[in-house]
Amino acid sequence: MPSPSELLADIRRVGRDRERGGYSRHVFEHCELELREWFVEQATRRGLEVLPDGNGNIWAWWPAPGDGAVATGSHLDSVPGGGEFDGPLGVVSALSAVDRLRAEGFRPRRPLALVVFAEEEGGRFGIPCLGSGLATGTVAPERALGLRDESGTSLAEAMRAAGVDPEHAGPDRTSLPRIARFVELHVEQGRGLVHRQRPLGVASSILAHGRWRFRFTGQGNHAGATPLDDRRDPMLPASLLVSEARRTAARYDDARATVGRIRPVPSGTNVIAASVDLWLDARAHSDADTRGMVEELRYRAEALAVEEGCEVLSSEESYSDTVSFDGPLRDELTGMLAAPELPTGAGHDAGVLAARIPTGMLFVRNPTGVSHAPEEYAEPADCDAGAEALATVLRRWSR
Ligand code: HGY
Ligand code: MN
Ligand code: MN
Secondary structure, eight states: OOHHHHHHHHHHTBBTTTTTHHHHHTTTTTHHHHHHHHHHHHHTTTTTTEOOTTTEEEEEEEESSSSSEEEEEEEOOOOOOOOSSHHHHHHHHHHHHHHHHTTTOOSSSSSSEEEEESSSTTTTTTTHHHHHHHHHHHSSSHHHHHOOOOTTTTTHHHHHHTOOGGGSSOOOSSGGGGGGEEEEEEEEEHHHHHHHHSSSEEEEOOOEEEEEEEEEEOOOOTTTSSGGOOOTTTTHHHHHHHHHHHHHHHHHHTTTTOOOOOOOSOOOTTOOSSSEEEEEEEEEEEEEHHHHHHHHHHHHHHHHHHHHHHEEEEEEEEEEEOEEEEHHHHHHHHHHHTTTEEEEESHHHHHHHHHTTTTEEEEOTTTTTOOOTTTTOOHHHHHHHHHHHHHHHHHHHOO
């Protein structure tokens, strides 16, 4: 019976990003397809009935699809240059939990379902939790299928190339309606468990969070032949907005605002940019704070653009309000596992499902506290404790 760490070792070479470090595993790209095949092979080997949905999510049932089911799972895609555990730890822990239950001769009275959600990070098509959002109806298929990646490929085209018929994208009427409870195990993205000196935790809440795109437009020109007073350089307001985001967030209670992605066009060393796109990731403990922060930044962006003779357009690309996980279910998990509760600033598919299904999340200690970077880590012993805890929850909920 392989441990979670041994299962992770199976896929350790898949999707390594030599340039950035870490992993770049984007939905329906070659390496992510390889991970999908690996998961299907692992599930089939365990006698699970594999049932992909129309949104690129993969369900695997034990013994077979049925109502009142208990589900667990996570995602296999990553951010660019991401860590090894964010997503895959939840998937391998689900497989390991099934192994543990089968090894003790357990047979679920309620069907059990493992699930891999597509495009949780939004690393290719820009919308996080795309697979779970389509399945729950929170993301409209007509919007999703038209999303394009950096190369201009649409989600519909990428689905077709991966053998997923985009005609079937949309609310899941097959698997999701059968789920009575969902639990996601995830590496902690922070040091809450390190500070508490505990291997496991139970999620209490997720920050409100969203993504906004700002497009600054000026006049492309020659970097040498254009005097400073004859420029309309969109890089100026864009770069000033990056530091404004940090300053604005600092005025709100424990809010976070990040610009991790900025794209000048045409992006030449000796060229004044014609336009600059930047993406703001803003998060706070309330809907009002998040919205308030973004409104301030939209206003500042306008003023900064005007100062430089530029224009700016901004648009909301995704948003999810704070999630407070189901209270009684949280209490049951903390009691069952003798684990502390802790909040998270990271979004998850469990956050999407929580609006529809009694949902919980388990966290496994991350000694570095770092995530979305190669330094993300979880000790093998803590990963074992996580899979054992997940087996405990699945056993209790499905017997
Ligand atoms: O961005 C997030 O919080 C998650 O990792 N998708
Ligand atoms: Mn992530
Ligand atoms: Mn994740």
